[in-house]
Amino acid sequence: MSDFSFKPTGSIFKEREALLEEWTPDELVGRDEELRQYHAALQPVIEGETPSNIFLYGKSGVGKTAATRFLLQLLERDAGKVDGLDLHTVEINCDGLNSSYQTAVALVNELRDPTNQISNTGYPQASVYQFLFDELDTLGGTVLIVLDEVDHIRDDSLLYKLPRARSNGDVTAARLGVIGISNDLDFRNQLSSKVRSSLCEKEVSFSAYDANELCEVLRQREAVAFENDVLDTGVIEMCAAYGAKDSGDARQALDLLLESGDIARETNTELVTEAHVREARERLQTDQVVEGISNYSMHGQLVLWALTILEEQGQTPARTRDVRDPYEMLCEREGNDPVSDRAVREYLAELETLGIISSTQVNRGKGGGKYKQHELDQSVSSVKAGLSELLDTAA
Numbered sequence: 286m287s288d289f290s291f292k293p294t295g296s297i298f299k300e301r302e303a304l305l306e307e308w309t310p311d312e313l314v315g316r317d318e319e320l321r322q323y324h325a326a327l328q329p330v331i332e333g334e335t336p337s338n339i340f341l342y343g344k345s346g347v348g349k350t351a352a353t354r355f356l357l358q359l360l361e362r363d364a365g366k367v368d369g370l371d372l373h374t375v376e377i378n379c380d381g382l383n384s385s386y387q388t389a390v391a392l393v394n395e396l397r398d399p400t401n402q403i404s405n406t407g408y409p410q411a412s413v414y415q416f417l418f419d420e421l422d423t424l425g426g427t428v429l430i431v432l433d434e435v436d437h438i439r440d441d442s443l444l445y446k447l448p449r450a451r452s453n454g455d456v457t458a459a460r461l462g463v464i465g466i467s468n469d470l471d472f473r474n475q476l477s478s479k480v481r482s483s484l485c486e487k488e489v490s491f492s493a494y495d496a497n498e499l500c501e502v503l504r505q506r507e508a509v510a511f512e513n514d515v516l517d518t519g520v521i522e523m524c525a526a527y528g529a530k531d532s533g534d535a536r537q538a539l540d541l542l543l544e545s546g547d548i549a550r551e552t553n554t555e556l557v558t559e560a561h562v563r564e565a566r567e568r569l570q571t572d573q574v575v576e577g578i579s580n581y582s583m584h585g586q587l588v589l590w591a592l593t594i595l596e597e598q599g600q601t602p603a604r605t606r607d608v609r610d611p612y613e614m615l616c617e618r619e620g621n622d623p624v625s626d627r628a629v630r631e632y633l634a635e636l637e638t639l640g641i642i643s644s645t646q647v648n649r650g651k652g653g654g655k656y657k658q659h660e661l662d663q664s665v666s667s668v669k670a671g672l673s674e675l676l677d678t679a680a
């Protein structure tokens with residue numbers, strides 16, 4: 286039997302935690318323009334004026350939360366040096382809080398003592414708002430309320446009320462500012478104009494990271510997380526290049542570097558190489574695809590499987606109608622009636638949104654309109670791993 290005893294290797298990581306999501310860097314690299322605009326939007330606070338309401342938007346993993354924590358920490362530090370400026374910040378994540386009511390309850394509980402919390406049901410909405418305004422008045426001074434992932438709140442009653450609480454006389458003893466953060470780029474446009482005009486008084490848009498910016502983020506973590514000279518030449522650049530190509534998301538680039546280090550450690554090597562990065566990417570993609578596909582409908586999976594067969598046979602990019610034959614063959618094998626051409630097109634569009642396939646429009650030539658071609662955007666082995674349950678049934 287193999288030797289399963291545990292021995293620390295200690296040769297790759299100095300502080301592996303520095304690559305985990307919870308770790309906050311002391312300094313934010315690669316976000317100078319965004320930080321400059323955000324800093325300017327927060328300036329009224331240090332002047333002792335009423336804060337602007339600020340709205341931050343940008344895709345996932347582009348540093349919106351990290352920038353907020355970084356600047357608010359500095360603001361709190363510097364506000365402490367200004368006579369008469371009493372600054373409080375409250376941050377909640379609205380993921381899981383679907384309504385204004387639930388968000389107001391969460392804010393009340395965040396502001397209240399743990400022994401004096403209110404429950405999530407049973408109060409009229411007006412009473413919950415009153416509890417919240419009372420808590421804000423008790424705090425007094427300047428209060429910045431951060432609503433991260435604000436797009437989860439489905440109705441806009443609180444987003445209307447909160448920025449106006451001072452001017453409407455609901456809160457009299459505190460100056461209020463709301464910072465809304467969202468990675469849903471449509472959220473802002475769907476807000477009613479009265480909410481948008483107050484919630485989005487100042488806006489800061491965070492662009493996706495390019496490869497150079499991701500290199501900066503990764504180098505900063507390398508210094509903390511890894512032992513000296515453990516990363517082979519090109520490893521950081523490769524993680525950054527994949528990160529920029531996939532999504533421009535720092536979280537994904539950091540995950541890739543972490544997984545590469547883990548693979549090096551698993552294989553008892555003392556150097557993290559580009560080969561480890563390639564393997565790590567394959568693993569992470571597989572995890573992502575498995576997660577994306579596992580709850581996907583049966584016919585969606587069959588359409589994907591059909592395209593995978595074409596890809597394995599070197600017949601991609603494939604037109605929608607080319608997918609039909611293998612799809613029907615699979616339906617027959619699985620004992621399912623095939624869905625319409627239109628439904629197949631919709632499944633393909635959905636798979637594209639999930640990032641599992643990519644599609645391109647092709648011109649038919651003079652006056653001939655356009656058609657779509659599809660191919661896998663992930664490796665065949667990742668997709669097969671995602672489809673494994675279906676493939677197992679078929680085997």
Ligand SMILES: Nc1ncnc2c1ncn2[C@@H]1O[C@H](COP(=O)(O)OP(=O)(O)OP(=O)(O)O)[C@@H](O)[C@H]1O
Pocket residue numbers: 305306307308309310312313314315316343344345346347348349350351352467468502505535536539
């Ligand atoms: N400029 C940066 N420098 C260092 N680390 C960064 C930077 N930008 C992002 N990160 C790190 O990347 C991860 C994701 O960043 P963050 O949570 O701020 O993204 P986000 O834009 O708020 O994403 P989401 O919308 O998904 O919440 C965090 O671990 C964060 O510390």
